[in-house]
Amino acid sequence: MNTFIQSLPKAELHSHIEGTMEPELILKLADRNKIKLPYSDEDALRRAYQFQDLQSFLNLYFMCANTLRKPEDFYDMTLEYLKRCQQDGVIHTEIFVEFQSYRENNIVIEVILEGISAAIKQGAKEYGVTCYIILCFLRHRPAMEAMQTLDHAAPYFDQIVGVGLAAAERPYPPHLFKDVYDKAHSLGLKRVAHAGEEGPADYVWQALELLGVDRIDHGVRCAEDPKLVQRLIETQTPLTVCPLSNVKLRVFPDMASHNVYKLFKAGVNVTINADDPSFFGGYVTDNYQAIMDAHPFTKADIIQLAKNGIQASFLPPMQKTAWIRKIEAHR
Numbered sequence: 001m002n003t004f005i006q007s008l009p010k011a012e013l014h015s016h017i018e019g020t021m022e023p024e025l026i027l028k029l030a031d032r033n034k035i036k037l038p039y040s041d042e043d044a045l046r047r048a049y050q051f052q053d054l055q056s057f058l059n060l061y062f063m064c065a066n067t068l069r070k071p072e073d074f075y076d077m078t079l080e081y082l083k084r085c086q087q088d089g090v091i092h093t094e095i096f097v098e099f100q101s102y103r104e105n106n107i108v109i110e111v112i113l114e115g116i117s118a119a120i121k122q123g124a125k126e127y128g129v130t131c132y133i134i135l136c137f138l139r140h141r142p143a144m145e146a147m148q149t150l151d152h153a154a155p156y157f158d159q160i161v162g163v164g165l166a167a168a169e170r171p172y173p174p175h176l177f178k179d180v181y182d183k184a185h186s187l188g189l190k191r192v193a194h195a196g197e198e199g200p201a202d203y204v205w206q207a208l209e210l211l212g213v214d215r216i217d218h219g220v221r222c223a224e225d226p227k228l229v230q231r232l233i234e235t236q237t238p239l240t241v242c243p244l245s246n247v248k249l250r251v252f253p254d255m256a257s258h259n260v261y262k263l264f265k266a267g268v269n270v271t272i273n274a275d276d277p278s279f280f281g282g283y284v285t286d287n288y289q290a291i292m293d294a295h296p297f298t299k300a301d302i303i304q305l306a307k308n309g310i311q312a313s314f315l316p317p318m319q320k321t322a323w324i325r326k327i328e329a330h331r
């Protein structure tokens with residue numbers, strides 16, 4: 001089955017680019033930029049990937065992101081990821097880039113995008129993987145700062161497909177960011193937001209009603225509110241579910257307890273994604289495999305999940321149709 005999943009054309013809609021950095025790259029960049037990390041080698045760094053919750057993960061995540069300084073660092077990170085996408089059968093990915101993470105080091109958007117956009121061009125050529133950028137706001141920082149970031153990014157909107165909202169979910173409800181989402185919408189950007197990962201179902205409602213999102217990132221805690229589940233089914237708003245991440249960060253105690261199968265069978269528009277693959281123990285294929293091992297998904301279900309991913313992407317309709325035909329023909 002693994003070869004079947006691996007070679008199935010898939011989209012990745014929930015991927016924090018910094019979360020794709022493998023220990024080897026993190027240490028290489030720390031060395032290149034003369035940044036001291038409290039880990040002597042790859043094994044020591046990998047041993048630190050044991051998390052109690054979202055916050056304990058974020059602490060390590062921001063420390064690793066701090067090793068990125070120059071365009072070539074962002075280039076190396078993105079191109080390595082796109083190479084792994086190709087190996088993983090991911091033909092299209094939409095990455096979160098958190099520009100605010102780099103403010104303290106005075107790294108401007110231009111520097112970040114110079115590296116990432118060059119890697120995206122190269123990745124399309126070399127690996128045949130398309131990649132869109134989502135400007136992701138940090139919700140534990142003030143909404144005013146998110147607004148400034150949106151303004152600073154304005155000259156680069158040709159390289160950015162939409163906006164997102166991530167990092168520590170509680171106690172930063174989506175409504176705090178209504179103005180910035182309204183502005184993003186008026187500028188023609190797509191909108192997504194993390195909600196219902198560690199935050200309650202009410203945060204999912206807020207993301208839908210106040211932020212007007214096209215997709216919900218995670219959203220698994222929608223199950224706590226039957227009316228919300230009904231609404232998600234009726235509107236077919238996609239959820240970018242990240243199963244291995246949810247288990248690693250203890251949103252669910254184990255994969256057997258994960259509600260991905262129940263939501264999918266109820267008719268929720270579920271897509272399967274990796275979140276921060278290098279930290280959470282698996283890329284997209286691994287996530288498909290993990291849910292199949294723990295739940296009675298059939299081959300037809302897996303095909304449907306892959307189709308959902310393409311359909312929920314921001315690819316142009318013609319490209320979606322072409323990929324969906326390929327998925328349906330996949331054996």
Ligand SMILES: [Zn+2]
Binds near residue numbers: 014016166194217275
């Ligand atoms: Zn995420």
